[in-house]
Amino acid sequence: MRALPPILTAQSAVPILTPVNRKPLPVQKSYPTLTGAPLPKEQTEALAQELDAIYKSVMDSLDGNDARYIKRVYATVVYSELVARGLLAAAGRLSSKRSQLSVWLLGTGVLSFSKILNNMELGHNVMHGQYDWMQHPHLNSQKFDWDIVCPAPLWQHSHNYLHHTFTNIVNRDHDVGYHLIRVTDEQSWTPSDRYNPLKTMILALGFEWAVAFHDIQISVDEYADSPEMHTMLQQKSRDLFAKIARQVGKDYIVLPAIAGLALGSRSALTTLSGNITANIARNLWTWAVIFCGHLTEQAHIYTHLDDNESRGDWYVRQILGSSNIEGSKTFHILTGNLSHQIEHHIFPDMPAHRYASVAPQVQALCQQYGLDYNTGRFGKQFREVLKRIYFFSQPTPDEQRAYQQSRATTAADDAYDTASRSKKEQKSRTAVRGLKKYVPQVVRQALFYAWSAK
Structure with missing residues (x-):
């Protein structure tokens, strides 16, 4: 958030606005x-x-009541997670399938609640600096880290700085469609936009992963002309994969393994499936809330x-x-x-x-x-x-024509490039195209910067 100007009170000498001197807004239309x-x-x-x-x-x-509020939220997150993980592990020990399912559903529901509260009311708000005034050793924007695969510093750059500074400005606020979904006619239509509903469903189910790689995708463009680009992206990519390893290791390897060793293989399975389901539930909820707040x-x-x-x-x-x-x-x-x-x-x-x-x-x-x-x-x-x-998944006739014209221009340029390109270069380009079918470009970029020397 940018620094506030000197605070002026409502009693300051400012014009009184009335319907007579207020300039009317333009007539509203859908998707203005x-x-x-x-x-x-x-x-x-x-x-x-x-x-x-x-x-x-x-x-x-702001006073002690506000401090006590966020501390109670934090305690609720911690204790609800402990209860949920105990229920998920215990579910695997029950002989009755009905009892096992009931306890598993309860444990998964409580864990989903804990993860949602951790991300939304606790993590998001603490990492915005809303409680830095408390000078708490843990509940502050520099130290707190939340329960998703995205490292806090990457999210704070893409969200706290870019999104909140350039809110809803096309090509400046990268949260407008997350580089994946067309949501305004200011974004050129392409045939892949026909799959907007499908892409949206995938985005919602794996929302924490989109958030995690979001800042890498932004930074590749933002720092393209910077001499520090490689060093900066290398650090961000390594931080990202380290956080992914910790998060995936905790939810999908360590905790199920502990449950399995202590209570048996069925407890490992109920713990693993509960963790997966709770993460998906959290992803769907956060995606829905965020999109309802902006689109x-x-x-x-x-x-x-x-x-x-x-x-x-x-x-x-x-x-x-x-x-x-x-x-x-x-x-x-x-x-x-x-x-x-x-x-x-x-x-x-x-x-x-x-x-x-x-x-x-x-x-x-x-x-x-x-x-x-x-x-x-x-x-x-x-x-x-x-x-x-x-x-916005469906083109207007003008948008369809604009796309066809751009394709014709691109095809002519490609024909010229192909004629002047060596066979070795053509094979290299073909190999990259094949790889793109399986690994998203932003993931390849992150992998490249994480393990390459400058």
């Missing part, structure tokens, strides 16, 4: 795209002053970053590019309070459990300034996400 700030600078700066005042009020009031029908996409973007413009972009999800207090906790995605994007380092208290003020300001405050029940938001994904 903006090329610039929809409000004049005078209004965005007035909005920034009021939002900064809300932020300052909350941050100045509903009225979540705005931006074509570029305004060189003169002010703090107020940034606030407006965060508001229009985010969507909230309505639900119970328990629901909000399980989402890591990312159900208050709008509040999270304007106040990413505010303790997330405080979002509910400031949401009515933020919504009132959005109404005052004529900004859409996108909110709805989970079912509604989720349907809109699926509808959007399907919509």
Whole structure:
């Protein structure tokens, strides 16, 4: 999060906005795209002053209650995981298949809850620096590491910095489709986009793996011209594979092996299957919450970053590019309070459990300034996400023609290259193409940097 400007109170001398002097927003359409700030600078700066005042009020009031809250969350994660793993191991010792299934389902459910809470309300928020003010030796953004295969520093670069700075800007915010799914007409259509629903399902099932390799894919492009590129990517790739080894080793080798040695082979199997199922359940839940927070029908996409973007413009972009999800207090906790995605994007380092208290003020300001405050029940938001994904899997006639023209140009270039390329070079290119069928490019890149010398 960028540094806040000097805090101004709501009582500062700013223009009073009325329907008479408020500039109307453009007429909304499905899947809106903006090329610039929809409000004049005078209004965005007035909005920034009021939002900064809300932020300052909350941050100045943080106390022991907030510290006790996150410590209770941490304790809940630890103890629920211990209970879950005990249940999964014990399930293998039961003689009745019905009892075995019942205990396994209970253990898997509790473990899924623990992993979701670990990732969402604990890990995501702690690694955003929301509790750094506590100066806790473990619950801080520099030390905490969560229960997925992605190392914290890689996630903090791709998420805390890039995503929260360049939210919903095509080609700057790489979370727009995760380099895999077309979600806006600003992304050129290709035939592979017809498989958007299938690719989305694969992404959801293995979401932690997409998050893990996401920063490698980003960094290859981001540091392409840097002399330090190889060294930087080598360190990131080695950190990534070390974290994968620890995580996979814990869930799929060490814990099942301990259960098997202590209680028998059936306990090893129930532990392994429970771990796999809980990880998939966590992946599906986190994917759904995150996509509902960014890709509903009225979540705005931006074509570029305004060189003169002010703090107020940034606030407006965060508001229009985010969507909230309505639900119970328990629901909000399980989402890591990312159900208050709008509040999270304007106040990413505010303790997330405080979002509910400031949401009515933020919504009132959005109404005052004529900004859409996108909110709805989970079912509604989720349907809109699926509808959007399907919509952009199908090309318009113009997009189909543009793709065919680009293919014709590419074919002509390839024909020229083939004629001038040696047979040895052609064989090398063919071999690489064969490898691509089995190993995603980003995985090959990570492997290359992890084990190659500069």
